Amino acid sequence: MRPLSTSRSTTTSLPPGTLYSPCMTPAYEVGTALRRTPESLRPPIYAPHAPPDDDGVPPLSVRPALSPVTHPTRRAVAPLAVVSAALFSMGVAATLGGAPAAASSSAVHVVASVSGAAGGVTAMTLSTSGGVAFVVDGSDAVGLIDTATNAMTGATSSPPAWLGVPTDLATAPNDTGAYVVTDDGWVSLVHGDGSVDAVSALPGTGFGALAAVANGPSIVVVPSAVSPSVIYRVNVGAGTISPIPLGTATPSTLGRVAVGAGNGNDNPILLAGTAGAVGVLYLFDGPFALTGPTTAITLPSSSGAYDVALSPDGAQAAVTSPIDGLVFLVDVDPTSPGFGSVSATVSAVPATRVAYSPDGSALYVVGANTVTVVDPVTGTAETSFAIDETSAAAIAVSPSGARVWVADAHVPGGIAMLADPAVTAPAANATVGAMFSAMLTASGFDLPVTYAATPALPAGLTLDPATGSVSGTPSLESPATAYTITASSSDGAAATTTWTIAVGAAPAAAAPAPANGESDSHRLADSGGAVNGPVLGVGVMLLAGGGVLLTRRRLVRHTRRDGGA
Missing domain, CATH: 2.130.10.10 (YVTN repeat-like/Quinoprotein amine dehydrogenase)
Incomplete structure (x- = not known):
């Protein structure tokens, strides 16, 4: 340690216990x-x-x-x-x-x-x-x-x-x-x-x-x-x-x-x-x-x-x-x-x-x-x-x-x-027409956080920049896309993470269930659709009969034209 100067100016000296004002x-x-x-x-x-x-x-x-x-x-x-x-x-x-x-x-x-x-x-x-x-x-x-x-x-x-x-x-x-x-x-x-x-x-x-x-x-x-x-x-x-x-x-x-x-x-x-x-x-x-x-x-x-x-x-x-x-x-x-x-x-x-x-x-x-x-x-x-x-x-x-x-x-x-700021995003997938909700979470910040996402989230989804809540109903299908999520505060602290979201197609509509007490044959017959059981058999017989009658009539006409009996 190098020597230190002991030269000091004269200071006020007070005995212990003396109050100085x-x-x-x-x-x-x-x-x-x-x-x-x-x-x-x-x-x-x-x-x-x-x-x-x-x-x-x-x-x-x-x-x-x-x-x-x-x-x-x-x-x-x-x-x-x-x-x-x-x-x-x-x-x-x-x-x-x-x-x-x-x-x-x-x-x-x-x-x-x-x-x-x-x-x-x-x-x-x-x-x-x-x-x-x-x-x-x-x-x-x-x-x-x-x-x-x-x-x-x-x-x-x-x-x-x-x-x-x-x-x-x-x-x-x-x-x-x-x-x-x-x-x-x-x-x-x-x-x-x-x-x-x-x-x-x-x-x-x-x-x-x-x-x-x-x-x-x-x-x-x-x-x-x-x-x-x-x-x-x-x-x-x-x-x-x-x-x-x-x-x-x-x-x-x-x-x-x-x-x-x-x-x-x-x-x-x-x-x-x-x-x-x-x-x-x-x-x-x-x-x-x-x-x-x-x-x-x-x-x-x-x-x-x-x-x-x-x-x-x-x-x-x-x-x-x-x-x-x-x-x-x-x-x-x-x-x-x-x-x-x-x-x-x-x-x-x-x-x-x-x-x-x-x-x-x-x-x-x-x-x-x-x-x-x-x-x-x-x-x-x-x-x-x-x-x-x-x-x-x-x-x-x-x-x-x-x-x-x-x-x-x-x-x-x-x-x-x-x-040591950080931001996290939950695993999530969305579906067209279905309500979606997810929450982004920031940690290690002292001040209020602002959230942002790039590129723009799928159509129908919105991000609340103050709370980190993502919600909405997707309107279009989109493939799995990586979004950059940023959390930042006014003092310069910031953190990012990657969030991947895919928006799938809406499921196909299911056939309506039959009414109670109504048979499939009656419901389908009334709607003009294909039918099963006795109604189908009658239809086949009628069609067959009509075909025989038509064939007989054509045969008689042909015989008369040729001079036969």
Whole structure:
């Protein structure tokens, strides 16, 4: 690991338990005009939110020179583009959710891209409903994406209600937006419409990462300083910031942070860091009492720890070591006999960021140009495939788990959406004149689906594009024909299948059944048809008699003409 600069600007120092409010520093009081620290007074800072370089070490980050009233000009927003095979290459056999797919099934793959980010994306999160994505892209604004169309819809206002450059994001509760922290010590709430509410600030302290409590008004913030001695709790309602000491822990750097379930005051904190050139996971089980970590778990054979994610049930933590290409699965269930131990190590994978699926059945690992799907139970890398990115550094999973976004830190606008959409059609044959009904079924979509069929279905059959119902009465015969069925949604997800339908001829009409008590001979005789039995015999006798009489008459005439008797 290359040496890191320890040069830091003077920061506000607070003893444990002291509440800090931005009004303690009038020049930075919330609601007043915001002034930037001159660039000449801003030393480089260690930025754990930044992706690793080629050697896997998160680099030193120098704050860019930014206008005090404007943010970098954004590129024109391009329309949604479905990514072609030439753009994204992959060979994969896994499904979203973590279970391996059968060889014949569809597989998780890149289905769409998002254009319009101002620069490389280093952080991304979704609103609780999943309707809006918020991205940190190196500018002094937060980008907004409409996930229904995968289009960049804009950014926060300029100048934003904060100082510095955003470094990280976390989902705010109740679909209110996302919390954002900056490298100048500001904490704000960004709404889906781009408006911003300042929450609090600790001037002169660079913030590198944060995690929000899902059901309480608290945020945990990690400083980006080298050799930090505290992390911070932000009380959103009161607008105060309280330091949480690291106690006897002496990390050289801190990475990212995760917060577990609780009532907003007793949630456990999990913090990734590096101490003595070894990765460490710090656990705080009473953080909101402003006490230090209770457990420090060493990650064997690692050179550091960067990202941490907590499983939905709170029993397992996944920690990345980008330098070593390792992901550690750690038992963090305090009731488990294995609490504090590493249950599995996933090796030889690019591992910058991690995220669990909402149901906990899959763990997504991103790094370099690779996405790896890991079974969190066995610690097995189920599949790994390449995407057209060079340094994947951010990941977000939709609330349903059907979609995963991966963003690139070094390619402007490099955001790809992964999904596993599918459509199926039942085996079916139709008959002219007979009512027909069948239902097409789509899966793996997050949004409403539109169905289509090409070429046109047989005469008399119609497809409801909203429901996938095919119904009607065929009017013409047609041979077995293959139809391409497509299911698609507005975000670019699409799937196709082939459906073969033949329309057969209507069956021949059957003879009507005889009326009760009526004989065949009477019915057929009355209709002028052939008859059987006694009537037929009489007819034959009459015809024979007529023939004899006719012959006799001709014979008599012939004899008289010749002069005979």
